[in-house]
Amino acid sequence: MSAEEHDDLRRRDHANAWDASGLIVSGIAVWGGVGWLVSEWLDNTIFVMLGLLVGMGAALYLVWVRYGKS
């Protein structure tokens, strides 16, 4: 990696913080939404909770993969 490329990455890092929050919101919304649909279908509430937790976990993992390793 050239010095210029490295500089690009470093400066982009702090800007990425803004995007990470959106990723977490979408994780909760997507899998929480799926969990809610399953719960409606099976007539219980456990899957909403599961979906929300899985979504949050998946989103946090993605944030870590995208921005945490460097």
Place this chain on the structure above:
Amino acid sequence: MIAAESPEFHSPGPADFEFPPIFGEGTFFTKPMLVVVLGTIAVGAFFYFAARRATVVPGKLQFAAESFYGFVRNQIAMDAIGREGSKYVPYLVTLFGFLVALNISGIIPILQLPATSKIGIPLGLAAISWIIFNYVGIRRQGFGGYFKNMMFPPGVPKALYPLLAPLEFLSTVVFRPATLTLRLTFNMFAGHLVLLLTILGGEYLITEYQGVVGYAAGSVSLLFSIVLTFFEGFIQILQAYVFTLLTAIYIGGALTHEH
């Protein structure tokens, strides 16, 4: 006037964002549209007159325009996109200028309405940004490559792809434009409501409620509204910056995918 006869105070609400047509019933031109037109003219005139007689040693107006341009170029485009950023500076400068004008109209006397508190305006701008970053990504990585890199980032165990791919897809295609729109709209909406409440509430307390309590609380409310007006100005510029910065980040992300 005594307190018992005073009309009831109606707290400001969403109804304060509905405007009748300016030129009477049956026409379509409302106050938010007027703010948009005036804002467009103001931004256009600012850059036109700043650039018309550009000199090597800039005058005040040219210096202001150059600082504005330089800020967007160095702090937004170069920061978020990198060396390729200069290509997108014209759009980002226009976007930032337009947003600052339409946000700051909320604290300009007489206008006193942030046009961006009407959801259609942020939505339209978010749609333009959405088209640009997706187009840029598809052109750079190919249609299949763009979505493949988006949904299947390298460095993730294959078993997790079913969990992460829909999340990545929806976060980029749906939640990015949605959060851009809602963040700006409701920041402006809420800020305008708070200003309305402190100013109209203070006015009501002093002119209608009266008495020691009315005068004291009304004065505090009006003084507080002045502080809040400056605070709103700060929020309005900050939100214009955030919208522009995120657009730049999305373009930057579409141009490069992690290796």
